[in-house]
Amino acid sequence: MSIQENAEQRSVPRLFIPGPVEVEDSIMQALTRPMIGHRAPEFSILGEEVHTLSQRFFRTQDPVFVLTSSGTGGMETAARCGVREKVLCFVNGAFSQRFFKVCDSNGKQATRVDVPWGEAVKPELVREELSRGDFDAVTIVHNETSTGVMNPLAEIAEVVAEFPDVFLLVDGITSAGAVPIHFDSLPPIDYLVTGSQKALALPPGLALLAVSERALERAESVENRGMYFDVLAMHKSWKKHQTPSTPTIALMQALKDRLQMILQDEDAWFGGHQEKADLVRGWAQGAFKLFAEPGYESVSLTCIENTPGISIADLNGFLREHGMFLSNGYGDLKEKTFRITHMGAISMADTEELLGLIDEFVAKS
Numbered sequence: 001m002s003i004q005e006n007a008e009q010r011s012v013p014r015l016f017i018p019g020p021v022e023v024e025d026s027i028m029q030a031l032t033r034p035m036i037g038h039r040a041p042e043f044s045i046l047g048e049e050v051h052t053l054s055q056r057f058f059r060t061q062d063p064v065f066v067l068t069s070s071g072t073g074g075m076e077t078a079a080r081c082g083v084r085e086k087v088l089c090f091v092n093g094a095f096s097q098r099f100f101k102v103c104d105s106n107g108k109q110a111t112r113v114d115v116p117w118g119e120a121v122k123p124e125l126v127r128e129e130l131s132r133g134d135f136d137a138v139t140i141v142h143n144e145t146s147t148g149v150m151n152p153l154a155e156i157a158e159v160v161a162e163f164p165d166v167f168l169l170v171d172g173i174t175s176a177g178a179v180p181i182h183f184d185s186l187p188p189i190d191y192l193v194t195g196s197q198k199a200l201a202l203p204p205g206l207a208l209l210a211v212s213e214r215a216l217e218r219a220e221s222v223e224n225r226g227m228y229f230d231v232l233a234m235h236k237s238w239k240k241h242q243t244p245s246t247p248t249i250a251l252m253q254a255l256k257d258r259l260q261m262i263l264q265d266e267d268a269w270f271g272g273h274q275e276k277a278d279l280v281r282g283w284a285q286g287a288f289k290l291f292a293e294p295g296y297e298s299v300s301l302t303c304i305e306n307t308p309g310i311s312i313a314d315l316n317g318f319l320r321e322h323g324m325f326l327s328n329g330y331g332d333l334k335e336k337t338f339r340i341t342h343m344g345a346i347s348m349a350d351t352e353e354l355l356g357l358i359d360e361f362v363a364k365s
């Protein structure tokens with residue numbers, strides 16, 4: 001897999017940012033298939049294919065809903081339908097803070113537990129905090145895109161399982177697709193959200209949502225589920241391989257192709273992410289430093305501490321002259337860190353090219 005062959009002819013730079021990511025031509029072509037009616041028999045075929053592939057992708061018998069929304073819509077569904085009253089939100093970066101805000105703004109009693117940015121949420125902390133109150137749900141971001149930290153999901157889920165009434169809501173937006181997530185073999189997860197423009201390497205516009213059986217049961221007694229993000233409406237349509245409202249059919253075609261491609265050779269797909277992550281981590285430990293706590297470095301992206309104090313804005317200006325760009329640090333981490341993605345249609349050679357250019361920039365800074 002590599003960036004479009006016609007790289008020289010591109011008028012836009014290549015994306016080394018953690019979303020949206022590069023999408024190769026062969027997948028983009030799926031977007032041009034003829035339009036079909038979303039209540040026509042043709043759609044049921046596409047719906048069934050996509051639903052079955054999504055379940056295979058997450059290794060689950062539970063339903064996986066395909067939402068026409070960005071990832072945040074999946075988070076909103078989990079918050080609205082998965083929380084009865086009180087939710088505990090672990091915050092170790094910008095996106096876990098977003099999950100807290102999503103819960104809070106949907107009228108749930110949300111309590112946040114802050115962990116320093118760059119550090120992981122540890123299972124012991126989850127146990128300690130859950131013991132303090134009568135929470136009915138917990139939110140966690142598996143991979144914090146703002147800090148390049150991957151939280152230990154399986155260990156956290158194991159701890160949450162010690163509290164049978166507490167449901168686990170997981171933002172896997174930049175993890176599902178970068179690392180395998182086997183929904184049914186993990187300790188129970190109730191909502192698992194992902195988004196198309198991150199580790200699934202598709203254009204933006206879709207969220208995938210795996211939901212446990214007990215979460216569907218609980219939703220029946222949760223009030224104010226709204227309409228667009230009502231998980232029970234999604235479930236009802238899903239049984240007919242449909243969606244409650246008009247889905248983004250073109251993107252579902254691309255999702256079908258992407259999932260088929262991943263499932264054909266999962267080792268190559270996931271191995272490719274790890275290989276790029278290893279390359280960038282090794283390189284960064286020379287002139288720079290990794291921002292993530294050791295042992296919790298993300299496979300999806302690497303967040304690098306700007307130890308030599310170069311201008312990241314100028315670095316990006318230089319990279320743009322060479323037809324690419326990366327991400328500056330998020331929020332307060334701007335100029336203090338920068339981020340390189342391992343998601344999307346970029347090869348090892350593309351990544352090596354980027355690193356070579358950064359070296360060149362640092363040498364003349």
Ligand SMILES: *Cc1c(COP(=O)(O)O)cnc(C)c1O
Nearest residue numbers: 070071072095143145173174195
């Ligand atoms: C990008 C991102 C989101 C937000 O997703 P949208 O698709 O922009 O709504 C949420 N969580 C994480 C971890 C992300 O990386």
